Amino acid sequence: MDNLRGLFQLLAxxxxxxxxxxxxxxxxxxxSLTQSHILYEIQRKHQPSMQDVSGALGIxxxxxxRQIKTLVDKGLVKKTPHPDDNRINILSLTLEGQQLENQINGQVNAQLAGVMSQLTAFERETVIRSIELLNKAMQNSGSCCVPPK
Amino acid sequence: MDNLRGLFQLLAxxxxxxxxxxxxxxxxxxxSLTQSHILYEIQRKHQPSMQDVSGALGIxxxxxxRQIKTLVDKGLVKKTPHPDDNRINILSLTLEGQQLENQINGQVNAQLAGVMSQLTAFERETVIRSIELLNKAMQNSGSCCVPPK
DNA sequence: ATATATAATTGCATTATGCAAGTAATTAAG
DNA sequence: CTTAATTACTTGCATAATGCAATTATATAT
Structure with missing residues (x-):
């Protein structure tokens, strides 16, 4: 296929x-959308620092x-100084933050499930395996697919 | 799979x-990245109006x-009044715009080809078919996957 | 003609962005 | 032990992006 870009662009x-x-x-x-991604990333990482999350998101x-500051102000995120190194702030979701994140997560998954429901069970399997393959291949490609700088 | 979101998020x-x-x-x-998407979309559409392109991109x-204005100033895009309706501006790429767009297109496709080269020929086929399936399913899901407003 | 609708632009206020410089805490060197 | 070098994060500032409301210009309907 010589129009890979088109395929990926449309999907993304x-x-x-x-x-x-x-x-x-x-x-x-x-x-905001970015902020929802921040919540998502804090949720799934284990006691991440600021750099861990910003790095993963390429922000x-x-x-x-500044984004974290507004999320803290909204009462969704908590910053805790690292016990062994006071320069580092560990990020975590407050209870309210977790609830919101779960809600978003549920919605997105439900919508995606709806999309997938148009496919046969076999196609679904194939599609999921394909994306997993792709993700692995992309993570493996050192040069591209990696946050800037 | 109950973590569809994670898969898609990572891929995107x-x-x-x-x-x-x-x-x-x-x-x-x-x-900018957005501007490169604008070039891409002008390229692939047939004599698009402003709304055609902004709508497709969800901008x-x-x-x-304003983005178009700066692209026109850079000499990459041309606006031509529609012959039958002077309210409408037809967008097109200048020669320079086409060259730039081709260059980006080549790079992105090359990088993607690199990623895909890690897979077997069979896997590649499957992955491509899967994305096509997904794209179709998403286009079909009236509610979601559609530009805002 | 006059009213309505549509395509696009501009005013304006808000937010996001990123470099450079600053602060604070930790580690390394002399 | 004290000074220098590193690291994690924050702020100043200038620029770009965003989106609603209002405006302009053209086209369509009554």
Whole structure:
């Protein structure tokens, strides 16, 4: 296939819209798309530092620092100084943050399940395995697919 | 699979990074990621109007209008009034715009080909078919996967 | 003609972005 | 032990992006 870009672009865009839509319907004014990604990433990482999360998302640390400040102000995220190194802040979700994140997560998964329900069971299996393969291959490609800088 | 979101998120993020990286190495200061998507979309559509492109990308028309202005100033895009309706502006790429777009397109496709080269021929086939299936299913899901508003 | 609708642009206020410089804490060197 | 070098994070500042409301210009309907 010589139009790989088109395929991926369309997929990424459609998923982006799904994502925005879910975030909108869940959180409305409460949360931006980027912020929902931050919650997601804090949730799934083990006691991450600022750099851990900003790095994973490819967001500049300075922008990230400000985003975290607003999330803390909203009462969704907590910063705890690392016991062995006071420079480091461990990020975690507050109870409210977890609830919101679960809600978004549920919505996104439900929408995706809806999309997948159009496929046969066999196709679903294949599609999922394919994405897993792709993800592995991308993680393996040192040069590309990696956060900037 | 109950973690569809995780799979898609990772894929979209990795492709996003690949995309940024390519745009950076091709155009450097010259072009933002959004702008590269605008070029792409103008290229592949047939004589699109402003709304056609901004709608496809899910960008607010007013923001889009300003982006187009800067692209016109850079000499990459041309606006032509529609012969039958002077309210409409047809967008097209200048020669320079086409060259730049081709360059980006080449890079992205090359990087993706690199990723795919890690898979067996059979896996590649399967992966491509899977994405096509997904894209179709997403386009079909009226509610989600659609630009906001 | 006058009213309505549509395509696009501009005003304006808000938010996001990222570099450079700053603060604070930790580690390394002399 | 004290000074220098590193590391984690935060702020200043200037620029770019965003989106709603209002405006302009053209086209369609009554």
């Amino acid at each position: 865009r459609n998923f982006g819209f799904l994502n925005e839509r879910c975030c909108e319907s869940c959180c409305g004014q409460e949360l 500049d640390v300075t922008t990230f620092s | 993020r990795n492709f996003g990074f690949l995309n940024e990286r390519c745009c950076e190495s091709c155009c450097g200061q010259e072009l 607010d028309v007013t923001t889009f209008s």
